[in-house]
Amino acid sequence: MTFEAEYMNLSKIIGPLVFIEGVRGVGYGDLVELRTGNGEIRIGQTLEVDEDKAVVQVFEGTTGLSLESTKSTFLGKSLEIPVSVDMLGRVFDGLGRPTDGAPQVVSDIVLDVNGLPINPYSREYPRDFIQTGISAIDGMNTLIRGQKLPIFSGSGMPHNIIAAQIARQARILTSEEDFTVIFAAMGVKFDVAQFFIESFEENGVLSTSAMFLSLANAPSIERLITPRTALTLAEYLAFECNMHVLVILTDMTNYCESLRELSSSRGEIPSRKGYPGYLYSDLASIYERAGRIKGKQGSITQIPILSMPSDDISHPVPDLTGYITEGQIVLERELFNKGIYPPIAGLPSLSRLMKDGIGEGRTRKDHAGVAAQLFACYAKVKRIRSLAAIVGEEEISDIDKTYLKFGNYFEEKFLSQGNYENRSIEDTLAIGWDALAILPEGELYRISRDDIQKYLFY
Amino acid sequence: MKKHIEGKVISINGPIIKAVGLEGISMLDIAEVGPHGIIGEVIRLDGNIAIIQVYEDNTGLKPGDKVISSNRPLSVLLGPGLISNIYDGIQRPLVEIEKISGSFIKKGIKVDPLDNKRKWQFKPSVKAGDAVSEGSFLGEIQETFSIKCRIMVPPGINGTVKSIVPDGEYTTDDIIYSIEYEKGTYNGRLAEYWPVRKPRPYKQKLKSGMPLITGQRIIDIFFPIAIGGTAAIPGGFGTGKTMTQHALAKWCNADIIVYIGCGERGNEMTDVLNDFPRLTDPRTNRPLMERTIMIANTSNMPVPAREVSIYTGVTIAEFYRDMGYNVAIMADSTSRWAEALRELSSRLGDMPAEEGFPSYLASRLAEFYERAGYVKTLSGQYGGITTIGAVSPPGGDFSEPVTQHTTRFVRCFWALDKILADARHYPSISWIDSYTEYIDEVQEWWGERNIEWSTIRRDAMNILLEDERLQQIVKLIGTDALPQEERFVLFCAELIKDGFLQQNSFDNVDMYCCPDKQIRLLEIIVAFYRNGKELILKGSEMNDFIYLDFVSSIARLKSEINNDDIEKLDIIKKEILTRMQELKGIDKFEFV
Structure with a gap:
């Protein structure tokens, strides 16, 4: 059906794009093999086709390609990778080719890396509470199995340590199954990848995780495929092999920059800021590949990490991400400078799936009330602090002073914990109640009277 | 029936395809493209080249592939069976898609919008020989427990009924009636096609004079919307647009809800699908799903279908409006729809206006919101469409083009506030930035419920505005430096915020607040304010009474008093006034 012909008519090379003329029968989205003068083979994909012309993006970059000596073959299919359970414990490049020296993956199952959209009707609403052992997440921004919850970070902040801690500690209280971790690195430095490898190794999960590394020295355009190859494997493991997969994608800002370059x-x-108008849809095609499906055992939980340029949350990348993902964990420079780990900002962080994953029978009856009350009180602390900065702490009212005391306790005891400290949800809620106990009972209007009686003094 | 034209593809750029050989094709006709026959729409004609946007993934499509057109515009099928269904942007039922292609949506799936095997019990209301005019009812079908689907004479047809089937069971494919009219005989079925981009005709637009009751206190009392009105909910991410839309879809008193999930999250649609069959409509006690139609074109589904999903939804809404129902449309989010326009126009090489959006953005938005309204239908019924669109401004900045253009065409603006959302104060509708132009229209309706409505509302609003002004001062000098009356205003403003404006959509009592409870709650707070102010003027210390137990219980009334025992609120109000009278200690103090 597909006929393979070799063409030599490159007419133009611009950045990662090559323009090939005189081609026939080329499909939109088809894969292309480009052979350079010295026999090296590179992979590309058609972005635009006319009757006799095709525009091809080259994933491995166009460095060293010449108009005269490059030969191209259209393969008549889109980019596909073989998938198999044997891929766990292995390291791949961004296009899914092994880089650990071990042989090629052999499998009968070959999947298109772009995947297909999940039918919204077929989705199962995610409701299983994941205990990460981190109070700021479990207590106030609960992670749910099948959720996509990004970490918004800034340069120098410990997003990688937090992601590794989540990968290490994540547990479902009602089941014994562990998470299978898939790690995709886009444009990060080698030492970041090394950090995760070591962390997984120390934890003994390296043999059950798969890594897709397209590091800073790899061609920028390869990053556009990396999350997709990783998620293709994740979908296979989750929905065909019944595994619970945790996908860590870092750093989505680099991904978006590659997309901007291509555009x-x-x-x-x-x-905005030179990013293409379809950035939202493009990001959605990655983030929406998370979730649960009716009648299937497995799940995909995504933790994308992205750095906010100059800590600006309204930058297009975090902004559009926040519109797609089910909440966000935001790291705050001020807490980080105070030496608080994890520096998870109290107010802008959010988990949209929390409401249905907590409460009686899931975590504890008082969980929703405690979380809402902590948010409301901490918001008040922030207001009082800015007032106290102007009028001086002496001048504020007594109740405001109590709030400040609450705020400090909340930051130092509740938010703050060690990166190997694994708190149970009961511990987390107990610390939350300790903090609330600082305030007069009348201020706790977001918690039901029953819960106050039951938990406040016990 | 109509002739087919066949042409071929010459170029492909994303979902935009150029084809030749389609002589005689018209603008907005549907075309089936390539071996899978994926659906597209002609959006431009240039000499012998037709430019087609396709509504599905077209990877693998090649120049030279065939394009077939049947000379019919993109249409939706309107008839019984729409309710409780969930469709993609081009009206393919997602349930049927799942049966064919499993949990993932493969391309080129063809499914009928309505189940044409299902038999409906049809009851005719006219007989052969009757004169009928466009829009008039020929009979009805009990579509769900509370909704009757009326079979109407299609617009443009006036004549005499030549034949009509007797009472019985029919499918949507059966010919039900025939009408003799000036152009010949029209044979009608239970379901008929209507082009999505063409508004359905009506006789006259009117003012409804009725508020759309949403059960959300801040909306119904402070920023009400009239039936047939238009509203926008702008807010950055995490401010609760979708939560607000869901709350409105659950509790507003429309007969039918069309929920358009346009370029948003898949799990949000799943949430609706989980919730609505379980929740019951407070007015009919039937599952909410029995009045809901969903259009789900999530962010990862094809972008052009997102563009058309809005029109699909409005057309379905118009169909039920024409039967005399009140329909509410929730469009979440119009920004994603505008982005789809931007993406398509950029692939067409249009000259962009602001931020890359096409220059026709404003006129498209206007067209969409203009399809709302309370009307006298062709058959003389009264029906309405209330449109509520969410807007997702990048960075939460309301000066961006979609928000700005939207404000020109809506009359109600519920601005979501990041600071409120951060403090988990939901609904996070800002009482400072929001506005409504429907006060005059709904005043009478509210006045019949409580004669004091306007004054209570105005007083409460003044407290909030005064609070906003004082907060600027407090930021500089702190609360303690303010005189007592002003501190009391701050206290009462907090009481309104916590005890009235903030509403917990997960609390079984608080999630829906009936209008009579709403006004009583606010009345209690306002009465407390008026009397407290008097007390202070007469020399009482504010701290003497604000820490009393009955004061702190005011903030809990919203979740402790059920919608069906609101008389308790009258008793509580009396108690509070008595207690305050006692405080004053002395006789004849005149209480308001």
Whole structure:
């Protein structure tokens, strides 16, 4: 059906794009093999086809390609990777080719890396509480199995340590099954990848995780495929092999920059900060590949990490991400500078799936009330602090002073913990109640009277 | 029936396809493209080239592939069986798609929008020989427990009934009636196609004079919307747009809800699908699903179908409006729809206006919101469409083009506030930035419930505005430096915020607040304020009474008093006034 022909008519090379003329029968999205003068083979994909012309993006970059000596073959299929359970414990490049020296993956099952959209009707609403052992997450921004919950970070902040701690400690209280971790690195430095490898090794999960590394020295365009290859394997493991998969994607900002690079090479009309107008849809095609499906055992939980340029949460990348993901864990520079680990910001962090994953029979009856009350009181602390900064702490009212005391206790005892400290949800809620006990009972209007009686003094 | 034209693809750029050989094709006709026959729509004609946008993934499509057109515009099928269904942007039922392709949506799936095997019990209301005019009812079907689907004469047809089937069971494919009219005979079925981009005709637009009761206190009392009105909910991410939309879809008193999930999260649709069959409509005691139609074109589904999903939803809403129902449309989110427009226009190489959006963004938004309204239908019924669109401004910045253009076409603006959302104060509708132009229209309705409505509302609003002003001062000098009356205003403002504005959508009592309870709750707070102010003026210390137990219980009334024992609120109000009278200690103090 597909006929393979070799073409030599490169007419133009712009950034990662090559323009090939005189081609026939090429499909939109088809995979292309480009052979350079010295026999090296590179992979590309068609972005635009005319009757006799094709625009191809080259994943491994166009460095060293020449118009004269490059030969191209259209393979008549889109980018696919073989998937198998044997891929666990292995390391791959961004396109899914092994880089650990071990042989190629052999499998009968070959999947398109772009996947297919999940039918919204077929989704199962995620409700299983994941205990990460981190109070700021479990207590106030609960992670749910099948959720996509990104970490918004800034340069220098400990997002990797937090992600590794989550991967290490994540447990479902009602089942014994462990998470299978899939790690995709896009444009990060070698030492970041090394950190995760070591962390998984120390934890004994390296043999059950798969890594897709497209590091900072790899061609930028390869990053556009990396999360997709990782998620293709994740979908296979979750929905065909009944595994619970935790996917860590770092750093999504690098991914978006590659997309911007590609878009500007194509001469597209940019929207904000030069990012293409379809950035939202493109990111959604990655993030929406998380969740649970009716009648299937497995799940995909995604933790994308992204760095906010100059800590700006309204930058297009965190902004559009926040519109797609089910909440966000935001790291705050101020807490970080105070030496608080994890520096998870109290207010802008959010988990949208929390409401249905907590409460009686899941965590504890008072969980929702405690979380809402802590949020409300901490918001008040922030207001009082800015007031106290102006009028001086002496001048504020007594109740406000009590709030400040609450705020300090909350930050030092509740938020703050060691990176190997694994708190149970009971511990987390107990510390939450200790903090609330500092305030007069009348201030606790978000908690039901029953719960106050039951938990406040016990 | 109609002739088919066949052409071929010459170029492909994302979902935009150029084809030749389609002579005679018209703008907005549907075309089936390539070997899978994926659905597209002609959006531009240029000489012999037709530009088609396709509504599905077209990977693998090649130049030279065939394009077939049947000369019919993109349409939705309107008939019994729409309710409780969940569709994608081009009206394919997702349940049927799942049966064919499993949990993932493969391309080129063709399914009928309505189940044409299902038999419906049809009861005719006219007989052969009757004169009928466009829009008039020919009979009805009990579609769900509380909704009757009326079979109407299609617009443009006026004549005499030549034949009509007797009472019995029929499918949507059966010919039910025939009408003799000036252009010949029209044979009608239970379900008929209507082009999505063409508004259905009506006789006259009117003012409804009725508020759409949402059960959400801040909306119903402070920023009400009239039936047939338009509202926008703008807010950055995490401010609770979807939560607010869900709350409205659950509790508003429309007969039918069309929920358009346009470029949003898959799990949010699942949430609705989980919740609605379980929850019951407070007015009919039937599952909410029995009045809901969902259009789900989530963010990872094809972008062009997202663009059309809005029109699919509005057309379905118009169909039920024409039967005399009140329909509410929730569109979440119009920004994603605008982004779909932007993406398509950029692939067409249009000259962009602001932030890359096409220059026709404003006119498209206007067209969409203009399809709302309370109308006298062709058959003389009264029906309405109330449209509520969520807007997702990048970075929460309301000065961006979609929010700005939207404000020109809606009359109600519920601005979501990041600071409120951060403090988990939901609904996080800002009482400072929001507005409504429907006060005059709904005043009479509320006045019949409580003659004091306007004054209570105005007083409460003044407390909140005064609070906002004082907070600026407090930021500089602290609360203690303010005089006692002003501190009392701050105290009462907090009481309104916690005890009235904030509403817990997970609390079984608080999630829906009936209008009579709403006004009583606010009345209690306002009465407390008026009397407290008097006490202070007469020399009492504010601290003498604000820490009393009955004061702190005011904030809990919203979740402790059920919608069906609101008389208790009258008793509580009396108690509070008596207690305050006692405080004063002396006789004849005139209480308000």
